Every structure is written in C-alpha cells, then in structure tokens.
Amino acid sequence: MWERSQMIVGTLPRWEAxxxxxxxxxxxxxxxxxxxxRSTVSRxxxxxxxxxxxxxxxxxxxxxxxxxxxxxxxxxxxxxxTNVIAAVIPVGFENVLSDPYxxxxxxxxxxxxxxxxxxxxLSLGExxxxxxxxxxxxxxxxxxxxxxxxQTDDPLLSPLIATxxxxxxxxxxxxxxxxxxxxxxxxxxxxxxxxxxxxxxRRVALIxxxxxxxxxxxxxxxxxxxxASHGLRVDENLVYEGLFSEASGRAGMRALLxxxxxxxxxxxDRMAAGALNEIxxxxxxxxxxxxxxxxDDMPLAREMEPPLTTVRQRPERLGEAAVNLLLDLMxxxxxxxxxxxxxxxxxxxxxxxxxxNQETLSRQERGHLQ
Amino acid sequence: MWERSQMIVGTLPRWEAxxxxxxxxxxxxxxxxxxxxRSTVSRxxxxxxxxxxxxxxxxxxxxxxxxxxxxxxxxxxxxxxTNVIAAVIPVGFENVLSDPYxxxxxxxxxxxxxxxxxxxxLSLGExxxxxxxxxxxxxxxxxxxxxxxxQTDDPLLSPLIATxxxxxxxxxxxxxxxxxxxxxxxxxxxxxxxxxxxxxxRRVALIxxxxxxxxxxxxxxxxxxxxASHGLRVDENLVYEGLFSEASGRAGMRALLxxxxxxxxxxxDRMAAGALNEIxxxxxxxxxxxxxxxxDDMPLAREMEPPLTTVRQRPERLGEAAVNLLLDLMxxxxxxxxxxxxxxxxxxxxxxxxxxNQETLSRQERGHLQ
DNA sequence: GCGTAATGTGGGAGCGCTCCCAGATGATCG
DNA sequence: CGATCATCTGGGAGCGCTCCCACATTACGC
Numbered sequence: 001m002w003e004r005s006q007m008i009v010g011t012l013p014r015w016e017a018x019x020x021x022x023x024x025x026x027x028x029x030x031x032x033x034x035x036x037x038r039s040t041v042s043r044x045x046x047x048x049x050x051x052x053x054x055x056x057x058x059x060x061x062x063x064x065x066x067x068x069x070x071x072x073x074x075x076x077x078x079x080x081x082t083n084v085i086a087a088v089i090p091v092g093f094e095n096v097l098s099d100p101y102x103x104x105x106x107x108x109x110x111x112x113x114x115x116x117x118x119x120x121x122l123s124l125g126e127x128x129x130x131x132x133x134x135x136x137x138x139x140x141x142x143x144x145x146x147x148x149x150x151q152t153d154d155p156l157l158s159p160l161i162a163t164x165x166x167x168x169x170x171x172x173x174x175x176x177x178x179x180x181x182x183x184x185x186x187x188x189x190x191x192x193x194x195x196x197x198x199x200x201x202r203r204v205a206l207i208x209x210x211x212x213x214x215x216x217x218x219x220x221x222x223x224x225x226x227x228a229s230h231g232l233r234v235d236e237n238l239v240y241e242g243l244f245s246e247a248s249g250r251a252g253m254r255a256l257l258x259x260x261x262x263x264x265x266x267x268x269d270r271m272a273a274g275a276l277n278e279i280x281x282x283x284x285x286x287x288x289x290x291x292x293x294x295x296d297d298m299p300l301a302r303e304m305e306p307p308l309t310t311v312r313q314r315p316e317r318l319g320e321a322a323v324n325l326l327l328d329l330m331x332x333x334x335x336x337x338x339x340x341x342x343x344x345x346x347x348x349x350x351x352x353x354x355x356x357n358q359e360t361l362s363r364q365e366r367g368h369l370q
Numbered sequence: 371m372w373e374r375s376q377m378i379v380g381t382l383p384r385w386e387a388x389x390x391x392x393x394x395x396x397x398x399x400x401x402x403x404x405x406x407x408r409s410t411v412s413r414x415x416x417x418x419x420x421x422x423x424x425x426x427x428x429x430x431x432x433x434x435x436x437x438x439x440x441x442x443x444x445x446x447x448x449x450x451x452t453n454v455i456a457a458v459i460p461v462g463f464e465n466v467l468s469d470p471y472x473x474x475x476x477x478x479x480x481x482x483x484x485x486x487x488x489x490x491x492l493s494l495g496e497x498x499x500x501x502x503x504x505x506x507x508x509x510x511x512x513x514x515x516x517x518x519x520x521q522t523d524d525p526l527l528s529p530l531i532a533t534x535x536x537x538x539x540x541x542x543x544x545x546x547x548x549x550x551x552x553x554x555x556x557x558x559x560x561x562x563x564x565x566x567x568x569x570x571x572r573r574v575a576l577i578x579x580x581x582x583x584x585x586x587x588x589x590x591x592x593x594x595x596x597x598a599s600h601g602l603r604v605d606e607n608l609v610y611e612g613l614f615s616e617a618s619g620r621a622g623m624r625a626l627l628x629x630x631x632x633x634x635x636x637x638x639d640r641m642a643a644g645a646l647n648e649i650x651x652x653x654x655x656x657x658x659x660x661x662x663x664x665x666d667d668m669p670l671a672r673e674m675e676p677p678l679t680t681v682r683q684r685p686e687r688l689g690e691a692a693v694n695l696l697l698d699l700m701x702x703x704x705x706x707x708x709x710x711x712x713x714x715x716x717x718x719x720x721x722x723x724x725x726x727n728q729e730t731l732s733r734q735e736r737g738h739l740q
Numbered sequence: 741g742c743g744t745a746a747t748g749t750g751g752g753a754g755c756g757c758t759c760c761c762a763g764a765t766g767a768t769c770g
Numbered sequence: 771c772g773a774t775c776a777t778c779t780g781g782g783a784g785c786g787c788t789c790c791c792a793c794a795t796t797a798c799g800c
Contacts, residue, residue, distance in 0.1 A: 138439045
C-alpha cells in the first residue's frame, strides 16, 4: 500500500550567475606577468630543481596572487598522463545492501589517490553500460585501473589487459598476469578453523563460497588444511557450497544439520547469519549445540546474537594498497606483476563458545601458532 | 583478542607484457588510411551531418577495422569540454554503515552519466583531502559537479560555485543559487504524520533530524503542519531534536517517554530503530502501546520487529535525476537554477498499528488527501 | 687567464583534437 | 549559360601544456 507524491520540476528565482573570478589562466599569462618564460613557469609549477630560488619565489608569488591552476587536460595531452585512475566496481554493487565493503574500498582508494595527486574515476562493470573500462582506457582518459574483482572471472578483465593499461586487481584474479592485493584467505581460514578445532569440536562443517570465486576457493583450502593438520579427515557431507549470500547460508545449514556438525565455519558473515537463523529454526542453540564462525567481520557480525567469531579484513586498507601498488606499477611500466597480501585479524566473540577469556586464549593461540 | 597475519609483498612470475594491439590511434592516421582529410574523419566521428553517406560509410569501416578511438584528452583540450562530471560525497561517507544510500546514489549517477556519454569522477569531501572539488573544477578536469549535500551547509560549496562550474545538489542546499534534486520532505512528513493521526493517535511525538540539515527542517515542518491541520497543537515536550543516528533516536525516545506519547514519528529509520530499542527497554510494546514511524525505508525498516511504517525514497533515482539535471544545465550555461522533486511512497507496515487492511487504508487515505 | 662544467633560462615543436574559413563541386534558376 | 546556392571537403590555427635543445651566465679548476 502506498501513496505516491508527484514529481515536480520547478524553477528557482534567477540569480546573477556567479561570474568566474577573473584569474590568469594560462602558463603564458603567468610568464608575462612575472617576466620570465613559459618554460620557467612550467618548471616552477612542476617543482623542477633547475630554477633559481629567487625566480621560483617570485613566480610562485605571482601564481598565488593570480590564483593560477594548470589545466590538467592540456597537461595530459602534452605529457601523455592524465593522473586519473579508474575504479571498476562489479555488477550490482549497490545490491550488496548493508555491506559497506564497496564504500570502504572506494574510500580507501580515494584516500590513497588523493594523497598521491591522482583522481578516481568510477566505472561500473554492469551489463548494459555503454562505456566499458577497456574503452575508457583506450580513449586515454585514465593512466591505470583498479579492478575490483567481480565474483567470477570477469569478462571485462581480458579486454582491459589487452589495452596495455596498468591494472591492479582487488582480490586474486583468475588471470595470473595481473598484479593484485588481497588478504590471506587461505591462512585466515586455516586459523579460524584451527580455533574451532582447538576448542574441542570434531565435526566441523564448512559452508563454502562459490567455487568460481578465488577467495572462496582459498578459504576452502584453508579449512581443509586446518582439519588435516589436526589429524582429522574432511567429511564431504560436512561441506556445502553456497554463494556468500544469507539465503545460501540458510540452505547450506539446512543441508548440513542432518549430518550433525558440532561447529560450522561459514566463508562469509552473511552466510553465517543465514546459518544462525536455520540453527535457531531447528531449535538448536549457538554456541551450546553448534559453534559458529564467519569471515569478513562486517558490522552485522558484532550485532548478531550471539556476536560472531570471524576474520576481520579491512576493505579500506585493500583499496589504499591497490592504488599504491597501481601507482608503483605505473611508475615502472615494465615491472613484473606483483601481489600484496594484507593482514587479517581473528576476532573471537561468543558464537564459537570459547569459555576461555581473551587473554588466555590469545596466549594459547600464539603458542599453538609458532 | 586477535592474531594478526603478516603483510606479504611478493612477485608474480614474469609474464610477457601485453603489447598493445597495434591500432591506428590518431585522426590523422585514419584520414590517411581512408584517403580523406582529418576534418572529414572528425566529422564522421562526431556525427556531423555534412558528410556524404558514401564517405561516412567508408571512413566508419576504416575506423572499425583499425579499432580507432578518439583521444578524449585531446578532444577535451580542443573543445573545452571533458565529458567528465564530479560526484562529491560528503565527509565520512563510509561510516554510514549498513546504509546503502550513497552506493545507490552513486549507482544512479553512474547509470545516467554513462547513458549520456559522460564519466563520473569521485571526489570525497573529507577534511584532509588535498584536492578539493573547487580546485578540481578550476583545473578543467570536470564540466560539472553533482554535490551530494553534507548534513551541514558545506564549506566546499561556496568555493565551488565561485568557479562558475555548473553544480547540482542532491538535497536542498542552504544556498538558493544552486539547482537541486530532492524528495518532498515536507509533504512526505505531513503525509506519514497524518497517517498516525488518522489512526486515532493524539499525542504524536517527533524525533526530528538536526536543524542544520534542510531535509530535517522540512520534515519537521511537515510534521507540524499535519498536526495543525488535524486541529491539534504541537506539544513542544513531544519534540526532540536528534542527529539522524540510532543513538540519538534512543536518547530522544528516552526523553520523550516521560511525556507519554501514543505515537512517534522519527525523521529517519535509524532514529526509529533507536527509539524502538528504548521503547522495548521501558517495557512497552510497539505498536500496542506506542505507534512508530520512520523515514527513508532503508532495508533495516523491513527487517525490524515489528516492520516499520516509513516513507520510501529512492536514492538511485535521485542520483539519476541529479546527473540529468546537471547535463541540462551544462547544455545551457546561463539557465536559471532549477529544482526537481522526486516522488516518495508511504510504506505502511505493522509498527504504526494499522488494523485496517491495506486496501481499505489506501482508499481512506486517498479520500482524505484530495 | 681560458677551458670546462654546472646552473638557469628561453623558445620551438608537438601532443590529437575541434572549429572556422576557404574552396571545390554540382544542382537550381532566372 | 552565368549567377546563386547548397553540399561537401580540406587545411590552418589554435587549445595549454611538456619536453627537448640551444643558449647565456656563472663557478671552478689548473
């Protein structure tokens, strides 16, 4: 039921259009005003050391007085660099409701870009968009691209690589040619699974992410490796492949329950939330009957009842690292592909039934890890 | 308690750098290859009608065969337009956790921009950022700006206007010179308040947004106007000014409870969520003891217990409308400022204690509204 | 004192486009 | 059949910068 208010288009009182403040707007003008050549002004603007201190000061004074700003388009044309980098965000990113992953990622990218005097251009990897990122790259608008990996081996990536534009992926891509930043999904999954095992659980189930996603595969490997290193073998009945979504978490838990797990590691917090609902629906309790752990540490994890033990990753840091890596790559165009792994944190909360206090547990785990 | 995995920087196996596919890359080259002049190719590329059909076809064939893309930087320098618009997102936007407002807004802007062959540049309005949007505008990188109003009269806005760059604000700004898109906050607030009053509530309280935010002021006016038009006067004890946040909603509700409201309109869903918690903590029930309504219809509203009656606004539509309005303004540089009001929907859920079914209520309200 | 650097500075060419004007061609018409 | 016009095409002049090379000036060595 709803009432719809109407759309209104109106006109505001006319206002004396803000005349642009009168400013000297070209290098040439500044040159004339300060009695030097265009070249010298250019050197001053670009912090070229081959300018005498006196000249520099004088020119800078004129520049400031006139409020001069170099025209970046002209600079781009002459120098072949635009100082713009593109951020490619995958399909349907706004549907990832209540998940601040992409906003945080973007924030990190914007921060790093700004700090290094670059600009961020947003490119959505949606089907139906007319301007794909490879086209943008080929039109010379951007110097490099941060590719925020879609869940699958994205069809946008290959054409982009073919343009020769420097690319950094956020999250390990399928294509081994591209540099990337990522968290240690495998190690983190191993760590949190070990945590469950050390608490005495023996039938630890896995609600995995989709196998086409490298991050999901890595987390599954970590899980398996942890189980194996505790001298157990993985019961395939206790492994379910979901889609990272809450719904698939529920479905997974429903399937797993009949095999009576005593603990569950869900490869995303959202799947863990779904699993929790299903466990409740079955009349069981967390953590008393089944221990539960997730991955991501999104805000949701803290707010769950009970709060969720999980692995914290920091999307903002990923974004910063991606941009910094990209800028490195751009500086040295025939550098070899690089990878950067960012640290994660194991966040222990009530959902795994740890009765040890944090101090103790911390010491235990450290001991175990070395 | 946490364990920190280490940061790792590694090198990937060297890969034969993807040589750029050999492509003709300038107008001049295409001109030579197709035996016409640079000017003619330019006309073809820009859909200029003054080209014979035969020539056009021929040139287009060559263009396609060579995979030629015009260099947008050069075009920008020559034409004075870059086809780039900036989106300014206010301070701390990633902190608005679990609120998909900005992602949706950006998505809408990106969609509209792409459809009209423009690019979106992201500019964060954070203190500490080196490159403010007015500077970006003055450097000639963008043709126009969509300013996503921060809560307060943003200090970034004035310098931006002074540059003479076309600006559209999302949400009514304090400055009357700028065009904007917005939802009808006042009308929508009046409507949802009337809804509460028509359900028989007489002591309807308001948890308002911060008075420095135009949207908050408008919603408060709507509330007051509805109360007045029902022949009641506003009890100032039943009005609390919050900050749109959940915490301020709780605090507001705590203050209001002693004045025994029978209904509460919170000017944001987050404040409504806070109010709900406080009502519960006081041992009261929603909607039996106190009816509750919010504003925004964020996902949270649907998931609350009970689900929240609220006003739905669509950030994505706002983003699209803002970009479209901006492009209109850019096309006609000395147009008068314009405003566009987008429709909202009253979403009736259980929290207001409506015992009427939706059909009936809908008819009633329609009758009442005309 | 002169050669040789080192240090500053100026000017030209050119980045790849757009935009304007001039010219060529053919159609139309009194 | 020349004048007039519409239609199409070509070339020049820039847009505001960077980058390179040439030149002027001063510093330093023996």
